[in-house]
Structure formats: structure tokens, C-alpha cells
Amino acid sequence: MRYKHIFFDLDHTLWDFEANATATLQELYAEYALEKRGIPSFDTFYASYSVINDKLWDRFRKGFINRNELRTKRFSMTFLDFKLCDDRLCESIGARFIELLPTKTALFPHCTDVLDYLRDKKYPIHLITNGFEETQRLKMKHSGINDYFTHVVTSETAGSLKPHREIFDYAMKLSGCTAAECIMIGDTLDVDILGAQQAGIDQVYFSPKPAVGIQPTYTIQSLHELKEIL
Incomplete structure (x- = not known):
């Protein structure tokens, strides 16, 4: 792996x-x-x-x-x-x-299926989000995905916002991994993808539109495609 x-x-x-x-x-x-x-x-x-x-x-x-x-x-x-x-x-x-x-509980298609797949493959799964701590925790709880994640890193807990490198460094330190050992999956080029690049982390850009300007490591249009990468 x-x-x-x-x-x-x-x-x-x-x-x-x-x-x-x-x-x-x-x-x-x-x-x-x-x-x-x-x-x-x-x-x-x-x-x-x-x-x-x-x-x-x-x-x-x-x-x-x-x-x-x-x-x-x-x-x-x-x-x-x-x-x-x-x-x-x-x-x-x-x-x-x-x-x-x-x-509210709407998730993207294949979300829980892919999270189950990653958990079965023994990957530690984490979140890095600019959302507010209490709000993000409630979203995860109500939509039934709370138990998939080992660490949840919010901008409040990290004291930094994506795309700044500090939040990614904080997440790696918390998770006990190096940049070469992890990958970031997100939908926003200048926040998730650029931020991960600046921290030396490989990225998966999740979007129906092709990347422009910033070139991610991978691009997917469906979460199901993660099974071909991981």
C-alpha cells in the first residue's frame, strides 16, 4: 500500500x-x-x-x-x-x-460504500475541514459517518485554515504520518489541492470539471473511483 x-x-x-x-x-x-x-x-x-x-x-x-x-x-x-x-x-x-x-443527512453517492471499503482495507481515515468544530461534528453524527474517522481536524482545533500548510502539518503530526504516507481528497483546487501540495501531500481532486491551473495527483468524478487508487 x-x-x-x-x-x-x-x-x-x-x-x-x-x-x-x-x-x-x-x-x-x-x-x-x-x-x-x-x-x-x-x-x-x-x-x-x-x-x-x-x-x-x-x-x-x-x-x-x-x-x-x-x-x-x-x-x-x-x-x-x-x-x-x-x-x-x-x-x-x-x-x-x-x-x-x-x-441534514445528504451524502454524495458511494460515500458510505467507499468509507466501508477503506476501513476494510485497514486505512486510518481522517478529516481536515475548515468548518466549525461543533457544526462539523453534528453533520457527521446526523449523517451516520462519525465512526469512520480516527481524527477530525478542524480549523478551530488546528489554529489554521486550509490552504495554509500549518493545518496539514498539524493533521500529520496528530495522525503520526509523513507527507509521503498520506493522501488528501477534496473538491476545491485552491484550498484542498493547493494546500496539500504545499505540504508535500499527494491529492485527489473530486470534481465533475477538469482541473485548471493547479494539477492534482489524481482527478475523480465519483467517489467510487477511489477504489482504483487506494
């Missing part, structure tokens, strides 16, 4: 963030009667939220905003797109989103 330890990203790699976030936001759109507040449809609400959330996560990874700012601004800025300004509403819906989202 070339690799002795497997590192996974969680969101968009194992746990279907888009499907789960969409379901959560649909509940919130109805629960807070946002149509009556001037947001004409869920689709327009979701489209605006998605663009703003992606931008704020990029700023968070770069250290320009903190966790609380991310959690409130993604809704306050979305509401401003619809000329809606309500601080109490933003705080309430932001807290409710964090409460509901981790209870």
Missing part, C-alpha cells in the same frame, strides 16, 4: 453541502415568511445568498472576517439585495441556519 493514511475534506466531498444547505434555506424561507418581507421567490433568495456566502467564506479563509461576522453578514448582505434591513431578523435566521443545517 503506497498510502498509509487517508485525509478527506467534509463539505462538498463527502457531505453534500449544496443539497443540505438548499434544504435548510428552503425551510427558513418558509419559516420566516420571507416572501411577505419582499423576497419574491426562494430561487432569487438562494441565488443571492450563494454568491454572497462564497465571497464571505473566501474572506474568512484569508483572515479578513471572523466566524461571527461570516454567520451574520451572509444574511444581512443577502437581505440588502432585496432592500430589507433588519438586524434582529439577521441574527435570528443566522442562528437558526446553524441549528438546522447540521441535522
Whole structure:
């Protein structure tokens, strides 16, 4: 076996963030009667939220905003797109989103099958995620994949965010492995793949689109393809 330890990203790699976030936001759109507040449809609400959330996560990874700012601004800025300004509403819906989202259970196809395969092959399986500690733990618990992982490294526990090398070094030290002995599987080129490259770790880019600019060690379109690599 070339690799002795497997590192996974969680969101968009194992746990279907888009499907789960969409379901959560649909509940919130109805629960807070946002149509009556001037947001004409869920689709327009979701489209605006998605663009703003992606931008704020990029700023968070770069250290320009903190966790609380991310959690409130993604809704306050979305509401401003619809000329809606309500601080109490933003705080309430932001807290409710964090409460509901981790209870959603959609995983990518073949997720548990591949995790079973890797466990049967005696690979120690770990997570490296930029998500928040409590939230990520709840996602894993509710979706039934909590018991697969030996170590769960979040940006909070490591004191660093992907793609910075420190979080990968922390994960390797915790797992007791070297860069040559492990491989990172993730969906984001400039976060998971670039970060692993900078730490000297081989990578698997999980995406339906080909890599551009950054060349990963492997590229897959389905988690099932990991069986051909590992």
C-alpha cells in the first residue's frame, strides 16, 4: 500500500453541502415568511445568498472576517439585495441556519460504500475541514459517518485554515504520518489541492470539471473511483 493514511475534506466531498444547505434555506424561507418581507421567490433568495456566502467564506479563509461576522453578514448582505434591513431578523435566521443545517443527512453517492471499503482495507481515515468544530461534528453524527474517522481536524482545533500548510502539518503530526504516507481528497483546487501540495501531500481532486491551473495527483468524478487508487 503506497498510502498509509487517508485525509478527506467534509463539505462538498463527502457531505453534500449544496443539497443540505438548499434544504435548510428552503425551510427558513418558509419559516420566516420571507416572501411577505419582499423576497419574491426562494430561487432569487438562494441565488443571492450563494454568491454572497462564497465571497464571505473566501474572506474568512484569508483572515479578513471572523466566524461571527461570516454567520451574520451572509444574511444581512443577502437581505440588502432585496432592500430589507433588519438586524434582529439577521441574527435570528443566522442562528437558526446553524441549528438546522447540521441535522441534514445528504451524502454524495458511494460515500458510505467507499468509507466501508477503506476501513476494510485497514486505512486510518481522517478529516481536515475548515468548518466549525461543533457544526462539523453534528453533520457527521446526523449523517451516520462519525465512526469512520480516527481524527477530525478542524480549523478551530488546528489554529489554521486550509490552504495554509500549518493545518496539514498539524493533521500529520496528530495522525503520526509523513507527507509521503498520506493522501488528501477534496473538491476545491485552491484550498484542498493547493494546500496539500504545499505540504508535500499527494491529492485527489473530486470534481465533475477538469482541473485548471493547479494539477492534482489524481482527478475523480465519483467517489467510487477511489477504489482504483487506494
